[in-house]
Amino acid sequence: MTLWGGRFTKKMDTDAWELNASILFDKRLAKQDTQASIAWAKALEEIGVLTPAEELLIQDGLQQIQKELISENFLYLPEDEDIHTAVERRLFEIIGPTAGKLHTGRSRNDQVATDFRLWMMENILYLIQAIKTLQLQIFNRAQQDIGIRMPSYTHLQQAQPVLLSHWWLSFFWPLQRDLEQFNQVQKQASVLPLGSGAVAGTSFPIDRQVLANQLGFEAVSQNSMDAVSDRDFAAQFIFSAALCGVHLSRLAEQLIIFTSSEFGFFTLSDAFSTGSSLMPQKKNADIFELTRGKAGSMLGTLCGFLATLKGLPSVYDKDLQEDKQAVFKVLDTLMSILPVIGNAIQTLTVNVEKITATINPAIFATDIADGLVKHGIPFREAHAIVGKAIQIALDRNVNLDSLSDADWQMVAPGIALDWQSFFSIQRSIETRSVIGGTATSAVNDQIKLIQQLINA
The missing domain is CATH 1.20.200.10 (Fumarase/aspartase (Central domain))
Incomplete structure (x- = not known):
């Protein structure tokens, strides 16, 4: 069965049919096709295209199809071009010629x-x-x-x-x-x-807003x-x-x-x-x-x-x-x-x-630069100072935390800081307490916010 064909004199080529047919995948829309058809039948009845008895007959037929789909007893046939064809074909089998009125005023x-x-x-x-x-x-x-x-x-x-x-x-x-x-x-x-x-x-005076409401759409x-x-x-x-x-x-x-x-x-x-x-x-x-x-x-x-x-x-x-x-x-x-x-x-x-x-002491380089800034050094200069210290460590093949105070004086003359204090993972993390930061307090705030989202 097809939903078209009156003006054709030859049967469709077999390979062309296989290319054209969509039933293998659009049958996933079967539930929605029957759902929309039930609403459409009701709309046709409200404008007098269907009698109340015809609308009830169509509705009963579509509900039977829905039950067959749910129980997986619906039988798809090779001549079903798409899900719309399959549903209408089955509706004809169940209720007879009245099924032919359902497609009034609509297109695939x-x-x-x-x-x-x-x-x-x-x-x-x-x-x-x-x-x-x-x-x-x-x-x-x-x-x-x-x-x-x-x-x-x-x-x-x-x-x-x-x-x-x-x-x-x-x-x-x-x-x-x-x-x-x-x-x-x-x-x-x-x-x-x-x-x-x-x-x-x-061309039929369907109340589309009522139809939208019945099917759960927000707009038309x-x-x-x-x-x-x-x-x-x-x-x-x-x-x-x-x-x-x-x-x-x-x-x-x-x-x-x-x-x-x-x-x-x-x-x-x-x-x-x-x-x-x-x-x-x-x-x-x-x-x-x-x-x-x-x-x-x-x-x-x-x-x-x-x-x-x-x-x-x-x-x-x-x-x-x-x-x-x-x-x-x-x-x-x-x-x-x-x-x-x-x-x-x-x-x-x-x-x-x-x-x-795995943590390499060089990971604290930014903390040292930030410490220099807090000591009054412009950040760009602080960045360069720490970079020079890293180069010394690389040249000696040692970690950054192995440098002595004398080494730091070479790259930052006149600046007296507790250089070893910067090599603290806890200090590094806990100083980043801004909103969205990695400090424990900030992460706990993030967790509280997420908990609110989850509970909403």
Whole structure:
């Protein structure tokens, strides 16, 4: 069965049919297709296109289809071109010719746009919950590791001491921005296109605002041509998913590095590791590597979808059939990554002694420069003084904290400071107590703020 064909004299070529049909993937919209059709039947009854008895018959038939879908007893046939065809075909089987009245005044153009938006509005909620769960796991890890100090890195070189909790929470906030992005996509999707017809709007006096209210949309589209072609919400969803993937990839990359034998800051649980088929000693962080790799795939999906949209010449073109596969792919990818990353984080073992032993005294260079500034030296001059001291240490192949007071007098003549006092990881961390800093007090304030966000 097709929803078109009266003007055709030949059956569609088999290979062309396979290319054209979308049932293999758009059947994920089955719930939303029946949901929207029930509301449409009610709208048709309210304007007299359907009698109350016909509307009830259609509604009963669609509800039976919904039950078959839920129980997975719905039978898809090879001639079902798409989910709309499959549902209408089954409705004919259940209630007979009255099913032919359901499509009055609507097109698959506004029908699929409505189904897709409904699907997104529902499934974004599951994704948002998965992100919140990962945030909570990161937050719990930060609370658990509050007293542990570590070197931070810029350019993959030791930078300044920070609390491990501060490091953990640096991954909470990107996810918070992801939540804001997806909440915005939710609002973008919540615009009803149904009633726009194929291009010019339906000629039947449907109350679209009532229809929107019944289906849970916040607004009604204001231009029928834009309504059936608009896939900005899909593009924004894919972008938001790709950006979330980037954030997860950055976390994964750091965990790959920190769980390596070269760093050894963390030990990955066997439950989240794999081995080598050849090398018995290997313990691989494959789940993090896959996270990093899949982030790249999501970026590719985004670029591909934007390229699909950029050249469309008219209101609706079959190119838009690609929208669902792109959205489904990135959603499925994120939903597979998020719980695994979170559970792996929960089971990491922190190797405190290894982290502490890694700290190079040069990490306190900024603290010394800050100390000179507090002694009245301009920062640029202080920066140069400490740089010269570092060069002396490098020339002698010793650590910066090995320099004597006489050595410091060579680079900072006339300045009397307790130079050794700067080589304190606790002092370095606790002096950075500004909002957003790594001091214990600042991190505790950050934890309190996050707790409020979680409880909201």
